[in-house]
Every structure is written in C-alpha cells, then in structure tokens.
Amino acid sequence: MYEISAKDLFLWIRDIKKNREDIDDLYLLLDLVGGVSRSDLFLLKINSNDKIFLKIDFHSLKKRWIEHTQLSKPIQYIAGGAYWRNFKFEITADVLIPRVETEQIVEIASDIIGSKDRKIIFADLGTGSGSIAIALVLENKNWKGIATDIDINALKIAEKNYRKISSESNINFYCGNWWEPLVHYAGRIDLAISNPPYIPRSVYERLPSSVIDFEPKKALYGGEDGLSHIKQIISDAPNFLVKGGWLILENHFDQSKKIKNLLREYGFDSLNTVNDTFGIGRFTIGRYK
Numbered sequence: 001m002y003e004i005s006a007k008d009l010f011l012w013i014r015d016i017k018k019n020r021e022d023i024d025d026l027y028l029l030l031d032l033v034g035g036v037s038r039s040d041l042f043l044l045k046i047n048s049n050d051k052i053f054l055k056i057d058f059h060s061l062k063k064r065w066i067e068h069t070q071l072s073k074p075i076q077y078i079a080g081g082a083y084w085r086n087f088k089f090e091i092t093a094d095v096l097i098p099r100v101e102t103e104q105i106v107e108i109a110s111d112i113i114g115s116k117d118r119k120i121i122f123a124d125l126g127t128g129s130g131s132i133a134i135a136l137v138l139e140n141k142n143w144k145g146i147a148t149d150i151d152i153n154a155l156k157i158a159e160k161n162y163r164k165i166s167s168e169s170n171i172n173f174y175c176g177n178w179w180e181p182l183v184h185y186a187g188r189i190d191l192a193i194s195n196p197p198y199i200p201r202s203v204y205e206r207l208p209s210s211v212i213d214f215e216p217k218k219a220l221y222g223g224e225d226g227l228s229h230i231k232q233i234i235s236d237a238p239n240f241l242v243k244g245g246w247l248i249l250e251n252h253f254d255q256s257k258k259i260k261n262l263l264r265e266y267g268f269d270s271l272n273t274v275n276d277t278f279g280i281g282r283f284t285i286g287r288y289k
C-alpha cells in the first residue's frame with residue numbers, strides 16, 4: 001500500500017474539478033485502481049492530517065488519469081474492472097464494458113419465469129464479460145445457464161469472472177456463432193437472452209473515440225441496419241427453444257418494431273417492448289408458440 005496525505009489527494013481532486021474534467025470518472029479511477037471508494041473519501045476532511053492508503057503510488061495514479069483524459073480511454077479498461085449491478089467484473093480489451101441499461105435484463109428474465117422454484121435452462125448468447133449469465137444464476141438458484149461467445153478470449157474472461165464470484169457450476173461456457181455450439185440443447189432451452197451487437201453502420205461510424213478506439217467492434221457493430229445478428233438469433237431460435245420458451249433481446253432505440261415483425265415471422269407471440277430506465281424501448285421480448 002502507498003501512503004499519501006488526504007490533503008494532497010483532495011487538492012488533486014479540486015484541480016480536476018476546476019478543469020471541469022469528469023469527476024465521476026475520477027472517483028471510479030480512485031476506486032478501481034487506487035482502492036479508495038467515494039464513500040471512504042467522504043469520511044475524510046480536506047484539512048485533516050489523515051493519511052490515505054492507495055493500492056498504487058500517487059504518481060502512477062495520476063499517470064493513469066492522464067492516459068484516460070488524453071486518449072479518452074475508459075477507466076474500466078485502464079483499471080481492468082467494472083461495476084455492474086452489485087458485482088465487480090474483470091474487463092479486458094476483448095469484452096464490452098457492461099452497460100447500466102443492460103442491468104434491467106436480469107429483472108425482465110426473472111419476471112417472465114415467475115416462480116423462483118422453477119428449474120429452467122437459459123442461454124446468454126454473446127456473454128462478453130459474463131455479466132448477464134452470472135447475475136441470473138446467482139439470483140435464481142434453480143436455473144442452469146449456458147453462456148456463449150464467438151470470441152474465445154471474451155469467453156475465458158466470463159468463466160474467470162464466474163469462478164471468482166461463485167464456487168457453484170451452474171453455467172456451461174461454449175465458444176461459437178450464436179446457437180451453433182448448442183446443438184445438444186436443441187429444443188430444450190426455456191429462455192434465451194442476448195445483448196447482441198446491434199449498432200447500425202452510420203451510427204457506429206460516429207461513435208466517440210472512447211468507444212470506437214477501445215471497445216471491441218465485434219461486440220457493437222450490427223451491420224448496415226444493425227439487425228444482422230438479431231436476424232440470425234431469431235431465425236435459429238425455434239430450433240433451440242422449448243415450445244412456450246422466451247427470447248429477450250436488447251436492441252437499439254428504434255429497432256423494436258422491426259424485431260417484433262421478425263419474431264412474428266418465426267413463430268413467436270406475446271410480443272412486448274420494455275422501456276429502459278431512460279424511457280427507451282430497449283428490450284424486445286417474444287414467446288415461441
């Protein structure tokens with residue numbers, strides 16, 4: 001641990017506030033890299049003689065901040081970690097930083113299935129850091145999860161995250177293109193969830209450098225209209241879901257209507273759009289008849 005005075009740290013925070021740099025990002029860096037949470041800091045007073053113990057030396061911490069501000073590199077990639085729901089996940093350049101709006105998928109899935117006692121098999125297609133699958137098995141002890149990703153390095157991070165958080169073995173991990181690695185689950189999956197790459201080309205090309213330079217393109221880019229992966233997932237879903245099984249997709253703000261049409265075409269009913277907390281139709285749901 002590296003000791004610094006509370007005063008030095010607060011003076012640095014004050015300078016950053018003065019420069020109008022993003023103070024939430026600074027607190028995240030202090031937490032994830034320095035090991036000092038925002039609430040720890042609130043307990044200290046600027047004029048106190050208190051000492052603070054950091055996980056890295058102050059100079060290195062400042063260098064990481066400069067790396068963040070000059071290159072627009074997200075703190076999560078600098079720190080190698082991210083908070084999502086009540087978990088801390090390891091993050092590398094191979095995985096998307098799990099987004100706050102995606103957190104809601106866990107409640108949507110639990111609401112759809114209803115009773116906590118139900119034993120079901122679910123699939124998290126394109127698991128990335130593993131966030132969705134891990135949260136679901138931890139909150140639903142009777143659920144067995146399958147997590148897939150096309151990227152073997154992402155899948156390794158997902159498995160590592162699961163092993164760190166849980167000693168159970170309720171998730172099986174498979175590498176491959178959407179449903180392809182799940183042949184032996186054909187017709188047995190009760191619930192499939194995916195936050196697939198859905199950003200249309202024109203939007204992708206205008207994303208800020210913090211995203212385009214650091215987050216994996218394969219996690220975001222959904223082809224010309226953003227729907228190319230979603231079409232693959234929906235068209236193959238009937239081979240893998242049980243009759244009455246559910247599909248939950250996260251989507252771009254304007255895609256839900258088109259996704260509902262696709263779901264209808266492939267034999268789904270009970271179609272629904274769920275708004276995220278920002279009021280955007282972020283999730284589209286259907287049940288395979």
Ligand SMILES: C[S@@+](CC[C@H](N)C(=O)[O-])C[C@H]1O[C@@H](n2cnc3c(N)ncnc32)[C@H](O)[C@@H]1O
Nearest residue numbers: 098126127128149150177178195196197218219
């Ligand atoms: C938007 S990210 C979602 C990651 C994570 N589920 C989350 O919500 O934070 C999409 C994920 O799909 C994976 N992916 C992209 N194309 C795929 C494919 N053809 N088959 C399976 N996974 C794919 C990416 O590697 C990435 O991890």
